[in-house]
Amino acid sequence: MTSGPERVPAPEPEMTHVRYRVLGMLFLLSIITYMDRVCIGSAAVDMQRDLGLTDVQLGLIFSAFSLAYGVFEIPSGWMGDRFGPRKMLTRIVLWWSVFTALTRRVTGFYSLWVTRFLFGAGEAGAYPNSSCAIARWFPFAERARAQGMVWMASRLGGALAPLIVVPLQRQLGWRTVFYLFGGMGVVWAAAWFAWYRDDPGQKRGVSDAEIRVIREGAPPPAGHLPTPWRAVLTSPNMWAVVMMYFTYGYGVQFYFFWMPKYLVQVRGIKDFAPYAALPFLLGAIANGVGGWASDALVRRFGLRWGRRTVGLAGLGSSVLFVFFSVILPSYALIGGWRAPVAVISLALGFAATDFMLPTCWAVCLDIGKRHAGTVTGFMNTAAQIGGAIAATVIGYFAGHKQWNTAILTMAAMLLVSSLLYLVIDASRPLVAEEEGARF
DSSP states (O other): OOOOOOOOOOOOOOOOHHHHHHHHHHHHHHHHHHHHHHHHHHHHHHHHHHTOOHHHHHHHHHHHHHHHHHHHHHHHHHHHHHHHHHHHHHHHHHHHHHHHHHGGGGGGGGHHHHHHHHHHHTTTHHHHHHHHHHHHHHHHHHHHHHHHHHHHHHHHHHHHHHHHHHHHHHOOOOOHHHHHHHHHHHHHHHHHHHHSSGGGSSTTTTOOOHHHHHTSSSOOOOOOOOOOOOHHHHHHHHHHHHHHHHHHHHHHIIIIHHHHHHHHSOOSSSSSSHHHHHHEEEEHHOOOOOOOOHHHHHHOOHHHHHHHHHHHHHHHHHHHHHHHHOOOOOEEETTTTEEEHHHHHHHHHHHHHHHHHHHHHHHHHHHGGGGGGHHHHHHHHHHHHHHHHHHHHHHHHHHTTOOOHHHHHHHHHHHHHHHTTTTOOOTOOHHHHHOOOOO
């Protein structure tokens, strides 16, 4: 008796990895975002001299960005949910690039304040819309790591800014630097609009196997859903996230705009670029590690304590490092250069907050789900309000040579931020709270 033909197993479906190319585009975006945002801090000493600005005026100019960013963050995040990150990120990047370039035309306090305000209005929504793209293109189990890569890139941008701005402005002047930085965003926006698609199912080259991975644990896109405004505005969980990021935003504002001036005025470091870059270099590493740790702890302990543990550890240790920076003024050799231990402690404090950063953005995706843009917009608005207050307060303390007081207020805010993680619960999504509600 002869056996029939042997059954050949069906081939495994092809697995593509287009989502990692999406992440690569968001990685580049984040670098450009922070280079454009932070470059004013590296140019501030020359700008302040050329435009005749006081420390208080400089603080108000720094706060103009945060104020506008905060005002327009929620509508920009909501529009990402409504119209998709393809159109929104294209608009956002083109807008802020124009006002980055126009910074070269300012003539004094008022024109610079208006330009920075409009720059902030344009950049608002960049990270909520990046989160929208991550929510659409990445499965639940990979989202914190994806957020970690995006925020790692932001810190690389922050580190590159002083290293690039300082030598360029020596050769070309600070006005030309802003013009060159504005051009980078235009190139990215054109590439993004041509290549990216909001729905992975509509992107050529994405296999069915990858789409199944992307949609693991999440329903396929179902068009625009009504925003659960009642749940957003009344959820204690949501307000805990908002207050956590408000106090965090206050606590880290110093690093983005005031660090170079602190290094020159307090530490007497004229060649400040490597020192100003140090917090961002350490932060880049911390973001990558923090995103990985968050996803690993979620797999082991669940959403609630997985996310919470990283938040408590990161922000709690940052409080200690920032506090130590006030009481440790001695020097040490780091990589062949003599660095104040206080500066190193400040840099470690920033890295510790960055260890937490991917987690808080992943929490927004956890509780916001299809409304991730709106939820992240609310959270980031709070940070910008905190940052705007901090920029003005630090300007006041800087003008009165009370830098230690400014730094201790940072530590106090970061302590409050860390304690709020005790009430944040990433396992309680807004969609569950909105069931049966009418909007």
